[in-house]
Amino acid sequence: MTYRQTTEFFLYDWLNVESLNQRTRFADHSRETFDSVLDTCEKIARDKFAPFNRIADTEEPWFDGEKVHLPESSHAAARAFQESGMLAAAQDYEIGGMQLPCVVEMAANSFFSKAGIGIGGGGMLTSGNANLLMAHGTELQKQVFARNEFAGRFYGTMCLSEPQAGSSLSDVVTRATPDGSDFESDPFGPRYRLRGNKMWISNGEHELSENIIHLVLAKIPDAEGKLVPGTKGISLFIVPKKLVDAQGQLTGERNDVALAGLNHKLGYRGIPNTLLNFGEGKYPVRGSAGAIGYLVGKAGDGLRCMFHMMNEARIAVGLGAATLGYAGYEASLEYARNRPQGRPMGVGGKDAKQPQVPIIQHADVKRMLLAQKSYCEGAVALELYCARLVDELHTGDEAGAKEAHLLLEMLTPIAKSWPSEWCLEANSLAIQVLGGYGYTRDFPVEQYWRDNRLNMIHEGTHGIQALDLLGRKVVMDGGKGLALLASKMNGTIERAMAVPELAAHGNALAGALKAVGNATKSAWATGNPEEALANATPYLQAFGHTVLAWIWLDVALCARRQPESDLTQGKLAAARYFFHYELPKVPAWLKVVETRDDTCRSMDDAWF
Known part of the structure; x- marks a missing residue:
């Protein structure tokens, strides 16, 4: 299909x-x-x-x-x-x-x-x-x-990380100081001068548009000129590459934003990735150094504002990872259908006089293709489900919007992390299907893997998503989000139990869901975050697989209602693969979470 x-x-x-x-x-x-x-x-x-x-x-x-x-x-x-x-x-x-x-x-x-x-x-x-x-x-x-960005005249970036502060945004040191006595009277809002460095800025410099609008996190010094520690002191600023007037026309003035260098990446190479210097004086503007920036929202509210873009980006990153996995799946599927090698098992299987068969007829190749299909199609389904929740959030009734918000809070770490890990694995399997050819640049599957490898890193690393899920999302509001998600899963399980062909899947998902709940309680049994979060990543993996099993069960129920076709049979086969080969991994991941295993946190650096 x-x-x-x-x-x-x-x-x-x-x-x-x-x-x-x-x-x-x-x-x-x-x-x-x-x-x-x-x-x-x-x-x-x-x-x-x-x-x-x-x-x-x-x-x-x-x-x-x-x-x-x-x-x-x-x-x-x-x-x-x-x-x-x-x-x-x-x-x-x-x-x-x-x-x-x-x-x-x-x-x-x-x-x-x-x-x-x-x-x-x-x-x-x-x-x-x-x-x-x-x-x-x-x-x-x-x-x-915003409107010139929507029109394509301007392009935009997000400038969060710094050379010394990647995921730890509380440690950013880019500073923003009021620009003169009239800084509050600028038509674009309070005007500041920014000085600092931002690292890993995608599309930070290019010629694809008339202007580049940087959204920059920086700290406003207190009355003594000191930066407030932590995230509470972070504010958000619009810093255009080129200054514009109130009508959106370029004034001819270049802002004090300079490209320090390009990062040369493993993949995802078509987008320039940059280190930017703000306010170093290379392009002094209006008589002095310091990049001109305009405050967005309230001072000190920068991280809350930026999360609006970050959460949207995390779902988009997940969908990008899913489609890269799908591209590799399609390439390896086509190759497997056309590459003759070996002969069927059984009588005559070693008879060299018999014609070779396409490798897709071998069970292990089918295993690799089914794994890719279950990962990639499941990931696409998850991302579109999350996007459907966004529509409910913005256009549904009050109760529906409230529920959608809570479900998005719970699912965003999974929507970002799960495709990033498992659709990357799909790309690895695509290479394996092609064998030696997959390791060459004669076929695209190696590029898909390289491009996809970034997605476990940017917009919040895998470990950060794990800490967010176990450290915040599942315990917020007394566990209301986890309870709501569990109720949605139980609704799907109940429907599946009424379908004989899917009842076993429903029981398996019920077992996994119960195990996740028990592990969550066990992780926090002592109330010690250091103990609870030491194994947050295995928890993320188990939680993610449980969510994807739910997605696949719901998709399978839908496929059962449709007229039988290759498309619906393929969906049912992918669901069956996921329940038989993937969901059984959940207990092993949760074991170290339940016991608050200290193997990793007690490891001494000298022992490495």
Whole structure:
């Protein structure tokens, strides 16, 4: 089955997105308009992204001292994406948007990440940047910065990490000081001068747009000129590469933001990754050094504002990981169907006179392909389910919105981390299916693996997601989020128990869910965070597999209701694989969590 067919199955048969058209915001839409958007994005991805994915990998961005250069194909792809209107797809008609449901927007954008994630990732950052400003910016900040990003005139970044502070944002030292006595009277909001360094900034410098709008986390010094320790002192600032006036026109002034260098990456090479210096004096502006920045929201509220973009990005990263895994799956499936090698087991299996068979006829190759299918399709389903929750959050009734918010809180760490780990494993299996050929650059599967390896790192590393899940999400509000998620799973289990072919899966999921609950209580039995969180990553893995088993069981129930076809049989087979081969891993992961095993935390560094 094609990726498009699978996507349509999830959207229309499983998630019933057509029902959203009954809501006022989406009333102009129908399946016809949704399909039209999918058609457009699939075509642009096929014509402008996929043919140049290898070029984006081999012709890395380079800096001539003034400009960062990208292949012309990257410029063409960016133009095509801008012209598609997808940067503003979910926005109001009044600002050039389509008022698409988030779930349809993400499904459509997934064609770009699948075809060439190293080419199109800047669009995700730009729309996320603009969405944050629409939520927390002033009216003029929305008008000038966000709307020009939605139109593709400006591109956006997020500047969080620093060379000495990656995941530990409380340790950022970039500082922002009021710019003169009139700093509060600037039309864009309180104006500051920023000085510091930001590391790992994707699309931090390029020529794909007229301007680059950096969203920068920095600390405002106290009355004594000292930085407030921790995250409470962090504020958020708009720092444009080029200054603009209140009408959004470039003033001709370059802001004091300088490229210090490009990071040369293992994969994901089409997007320049940069180290930026703010306020070093290379481009003094308006008579002095210091990059001009405008406060977003309230002082000290920067991290809360930035999480608006970070949470959106985490779901997008998960979907990107899923589609990269799916691209590898498709490539290895095609290879397995066409590569003759070996003969069937049994009578005559060693008779060299017998014709060879395609390797897809061998059980172990089917195992590797089924694993990929279960990982990647399950991950796509999870991400689209989360996007459907976003629509419920913004357009549902009060009770539905409250429930969607709580479920998103619980699922976001899984939506980011699980595809990043297991769709990377799918890419590894794709290489294995191709054997020696998979390890060469003659086939794309090695690039998919390299591109996907980033997703366990950026937008919150695997370990950070684990600490967030076990340290905060499952215990917040007395465990209300975990209880709600468990009730959703139990609802699916009850429906499955009424279907003889799925009853065993329902029992297995019930057992895994109970084990997760017991492990959660055991981890926190002493109330000591050091003991509870020492094995947070195995907990994340077990929790993630339990969530994906739930997703697959719900998808299987949907497939059982449809007329029998290759598509539905494939979904049922993938679900069966996941329950037989993957879900049994959960108890082993949870064992160290339940016992608060101290092997890792008690390890002395000298013993290494």
